[in-house]
Amino acid sequence: MNVKRFKAAAVLASPMLFDKEKTLAKVIGIAEEAAGEGARLIVFPETFIPSYPWWIWMAVNNPKRLELYRNLHEESIPVPGPEIDLLSRTAERLRLFMVIGINERDGGTLYNSQVFIDERGRLVGKRRKLMPTGEEKTVWGWGHGNDLKVLDTELGRIGALICYEHSMPLSRFALYAMGEQIHAANWPGAAFKSQPRDRSRIIDAAMRHTAFEGQVFVIFSSSCMSREEVDFYLELDPGNEGLLSPGGGIAGIVSPLGDYIAGPVEHQEGIVLGEIDLDLIRDAKHMVDTVGHYARNDIFSLFVDRRPREPLQTLEPAPESAPGRELLRTWERLKETALSGRAPDPMDMDRFERQLKKTFRHEGV
Numbered sequence: 001m002n003v004k005r006f007k008a009a010a011v012l013a014s015p016m017l018f019d020k021e022k023t024l025a026k027v028i029g030i031a032e033e034a035a036g037e038g039a040r041l042i043v044f045p046e047t048f049i050p051s052y053p054w055w056i057w058m059a060v061n062n063p064k065r066l067e068l069y070r071n072l073h074e075e076s077i078p079v080p081g082p083e084i085d086l087l088s089r090t091a092e093r094l095r096l097f098m099v100i101g102i103n104e105r106d107g108g109t110l111y112n113s114q115v116f117i118d119e120r121g122r123l124v125g126k127r128r129k130l131m132p133t134g135e136e137k138t139v140w141g142w143g144h145g146n147d148l149k150v151l152d153t154e155l156g157r158i159g160a161l162i163c164y165e166h167s168m169p170l171s172r173f174a175l176y177a178m179g180e181q182i183h184a185a186n187w188p189g190a191a192f193k194s195q196p197r198d199r200s201r202i203i204d205a206a207m208r209h210t211a212f213e214g215q216v217f218v219i220f221s222s223s224c225m226s227r228e229e230v231d232f233y234l235e236l237d238p239g240n241e242g243l244l245s246p247g248g249g250i251a252g253i254v255s256p257l258g259d260y261i262a263g264p265v266e267h268q269e270g271i272v273l274g275e276i277d278l279d280l281i282r283d284a285k286h287m288v289d290t291v292g293h294y295a296r297n298d299i300f301s302l303f304v305d306r307r308p309r310e311p312l313q314t315l316e317p318a319p320e321s322a323p324g325r326e327l328l329r330t331w332e333r334l335k336e337t338a339l340s341g342r343a344p345d346p347m348d349m350d351r352f353e354r355q356l357k358k359t360f361r362h363e364g365v
Helices: 020-036 062-075 082-094 134-138 163-167 169-177 199-214 227-236 279-287 322-339 346-363
Strands: 005-013 039-043 097-106 109-117 123-128 150-153 156-162 182-187 217-223 250-254 260-266 270-277
Touching (some): 005 020, 020 039, 062 097, 082 097, 082 109, 097 156, 097 182, 109 156, 163 169, 163 182, 182 199, 199 260, 250 270, 260 270
Parallel strands (some): 005 039, 039 097, 156 182
Antiparallel strands (some): 005 270, 097 109, 217 250, 250 260
């Protein structure tokens, strides 16, 4: 039975730096708190397990970068795997749908991924960030078109993007066109003044615009920095003194009309809870339906290649059919007869004609 009205939770929290076991324990504690408040759906920050690698934006020499990458690789998690199994048991126990950002380890490559675990404890989806941003390309691989997806769940049709994927208009539109009703967004958050922009204001603007543009509920979560994390990075790169401080981040829930219905909470850990009423989507679409009456499909169209991209694709020769082998043997006899100057055997000619028709029928020609 589909639920049209329920409570959702957005999380602002700091991970336990480079420690997947402790971060998993923190995730479970937060999930238990949200479920205790009646939440049916919860969204956690980007790459929360084991943490976002802020060091990629810092002045760190190559040997140290390799050391940090090894640590990140070791603490990242496979999908499926024992860590996902633990989250699945937690989701089932709490009857809570979970969307969480992870560093996914797949062979020798890491990915910035989102996993979706339903209230029955089933891993119902996973997607990878299509385009790692800037220095993120030094640690994460790319996603593909099949990472644009909307999941049909008991709570509604849930889609998701990560961080600056929200600056890709066609990615957003693809999700709207797939019938997205609830949008889960994962972000990293920090009071890190390494760029000439306020991250929290960018997140706020992007989330409210996504809700208005797609007539969807947006549940967005970001991380914040703990004192421990700040101290670690200041020791790693003292040049960040004055640029880095505890806190940062923003989390909230936005309605299809672009208004906050919960939060936002900023610069400190917390959980915000708000009611999702899917009937409000109908009201929002009365004025604007981005993929319906307010679209001009006669002028604009979007093509999405959702084929998975495997590292190895092979083209094998088709196995010879039995009729084809018989045809080939008869042809070789006729050719040998013709080359010797003899007249062809009428029986071979008749056999060749029959085998030719049989082979074409067998091969579907």
